[in-house]
Amino acid sequence: MNEGEGDVLDEITNMESTFYQQGYQAGYDHGKLHGLFEGRELGKEKAWELWEEIGYYEGWAGTYVDLLEGKVVEGREGRKGKDARALNHAQVLLSLIQSFPTTNPTPSQPNNTITDEPKAEADLDLANLISNIRARYKLLCSSLNVKPRLQVAQIVEVDPRSGAGASGVDGGLDGPVKGVDTSQLRF
Amino acid sequence: MAYPPMLSEIEEDEDDWLEPPIQGGIDDPLVNQEFNRLSNKFSDAGYREGITDGKLATLQAGFDEGFASSVPLSRRVGSLRGKAAALLAIHLNSTSPSSPHSSKDLEESLRETIKTLGRLKRDEILPEDKERIQHDKEEHEGNEDGFELDRNDKRDMEDLENTLELLGGSSNGGKSGSAKEDGEAVIKGLEDELKELEKAVLRR
Numbered sequence: 083m084n085e086g087e088g089d090v091l092d093e094i095t096n097m098e099s100t101f102y103q104q105g106y107q108a109g110y111d112h113g114k115l116h117g118l119f120e121g122r123e124l125g126k127e128k129a130w131e132l133w134e135e136i137g138y139y140e141g142w143a144g145t146y147v148d149l150l151e152g153k154v155v156e157g158r159e160g161r162k163g164k165d166a167r168a169l170n171h172a173q174v175l176l177s178l179i180q181s182f183p184t185t186n187p188t189p190s191q192p193n194n195t196i197t198d199e200p201k202a203e204a205d206l207d208l209a210n211l212i213s214n215i216r217a218r219y220k221l222l223c224s225s226l227n228v229k230p231r232l233q234v235a236q237i238v239e240v241d242p243r244s245g246a247g248a249s250g251v252d253g254g255l256d257g258p259v260k261g262v263d264t265s266q267l268r269f
Numbered sequence: 270m271a272y273p274p275m276l277s278e279i280e281e282d283e284d285d286w287l288e289p290p291i292q293g294g295i296d297d298p299l300v301n302q303e304f305n306r307l308s309n310k311f312s313d314a315g316y317r318e319g320i321t322d323g324k325l326a327t328l329q330a331g332f333d334e335g336f337a338s339s340v341p342l343s344r345r346v347g348s349l350r351g352k353a354a355a356l357l358a359i360h361l362n363s364t365s366p367s368s369p370h371s372s373k374d375l376e377e378s379l380r381e382t383i384k385t386l387g388r389l390k391r392d393e394i395l396p397e398d399k400e401r402i403q404h405d406k407e408e409h410e411g412n413e414d415g416f417e418l419d420r421n422d423k424r425d426m427e428d429l430e431n432t433l434e435l436l437g438g439s440s441n442g443g444k445s446g447s448a449k450e451d452g453e454a455v456i457k458g459l460e461d462e463l464k465e466l467e468k469a470v471l472r473r
Contacts, residue, residue, distance in 0.1 A: 101308045105315025106322075112408075113323020119401040120324065121331020123418055128332075129339035130391045137347020144348070145355035149471060184344075186336045228358050 125186065132212075133184075138231065139219045140179050143172040146226065164225070171222040178215050183208070339395050345456050346389055352463055353383045356470045363470075375469055382462060390430075394452035 150169040187208070223230040291297055357379045360372075418424060 097308070098311050101311035102315035105312035105317075106319035107315075109316035109319025109321075110323040110326075111319075113320035113325075114327045115323075115404060116320070117324035117327035118331040118334075119398060119404070120418065121328040121333075122335030122398055122401070124328075125332040125335025125337075126339040126395055127391070129336045130343040130395065133340050133343035134347040134350075134391075137344035137349075138351035138354075139347075140344070141348035141351025141353075142355045143351075145352045145359070145467070148467075149359055184337070184340045186333045226358075231354065 128186075136179055136182060136212075136215065139175060139215060142219070143175045143179075143222060146172045146222070147176065168222060168225040171218060171225055175215065175218040175222055178211065178218060182211055182215070335398075342394055342452055342456060343391075345460070346386070346394060349456070349459055349463055350383075350386050352467070353379060353386055356463075356467055357383060360470045375466070379466055379470075382459070382466065386459065389455070392427075394455065396452060 147169065150165050150172065154166050154169050220230050293300060357376070360376060360379060
């Protein structure tokens with residue numbers, strides 16, 4: 083009789099955790115799917131945000147390289163210095179862009195307690211890199227006497243861009259914007 | 270002895286102790302309700318925790334995946350925009366000997382292209398997540414709207430733009446009405462177009 087009672091009591095206590103477990107498992111499986119979908123959406127947003135901007139600089143600089151390479155070779159006096167400088171800026175900008183990662187540099191493996199610091203460093207480097215890229219772009223623009231495009235890292239531009247007529251005002255933040263998102267994902 | 274005892278033989282109120290009590294026993298509907306309530310409470314609590322943990326487990330991987338696959342097209346779009354802007358600036362700057370007429374035409378073409386490029390939207394160019402759409406249809410049909418990304422200013426702005434465009438009517442209606450064109454094809458077309466314009470501008 084005592085054993086019987088023991089069983090029943092066990093059953094009762096276990097019942098609570100069993101239900102919890104069952105619920106947990108079901109929720110977990112479903113949650114995994116949604117985490118994947120949500121992650122993808124966020125990644126897509128971020129990639130567009132970053133690379134549309136960087137791609138812009140790339141297209142811009144690349145075009146001027148095409149233009150100026152020919153001119154600089156011609157060796158026109160007086161103009162040569164200015165064009166050569168602009169060409170140099172453009173080429174440096176292009177090589178900076180080449181070095182920017184096209185994938186998100188976070189290790190997805192679970193056991194990465196050691197790499198917490200290097201990861202933070204990598205983030206910082208990215209922030210620096212994008213700063214450099216933007217700075218170099220502005221240098222390039224000023225050496226060409228053209229106004230830089232409105233920075234859209236934070237703000238969404240509603241109007242279609244009007245090419246060279248874009249406002250020279252720079253809005254938006256540099257590092258913090260990028261930093262926030264990736265750190266949210268570091269669990 | 271017959272069990273349960275025949276009621277007809279004995280007074281009802283003397284009988285109760287022989288019958289198993291209904292209250293608190295197997296047949297008590299209140300007990301069942303209570304049981305279900307408790308079990309659901311635990312299941313629900315577990316489910317909620319499970320969802321949270323499950324999401325966290327795959328969020329990073331999902332992000333990396335979405336990021337990597339979206340970079341190439343995004344880059345090309347940005348590149349087109351930058352190139353077009355540069356070409357226009359160069360063209361406007363150039364002291365070209367050719368006829369003002371063709372120069373004006375070229376400028377117009379560039380501006381048109383820039384406008385078209387400016388109208389490209391991320392969600393129209395980048396492919397949508399078919400798996401997610403499928404899942405939403407199957408599991409979260411209709412109102413119970415799966416999981417949405419948190420609201421923020423940027424996303425609100427995008428929603429606003431989309432709404433305005435829908436309201437904006439016929440000029441854009443045709444474009445958004447047709448089934449979502451392949452973003453890759455759209456970009457390729459624009460790249461070819463711009464290449465032609467580039468030849469015209471840089472030749473001078």
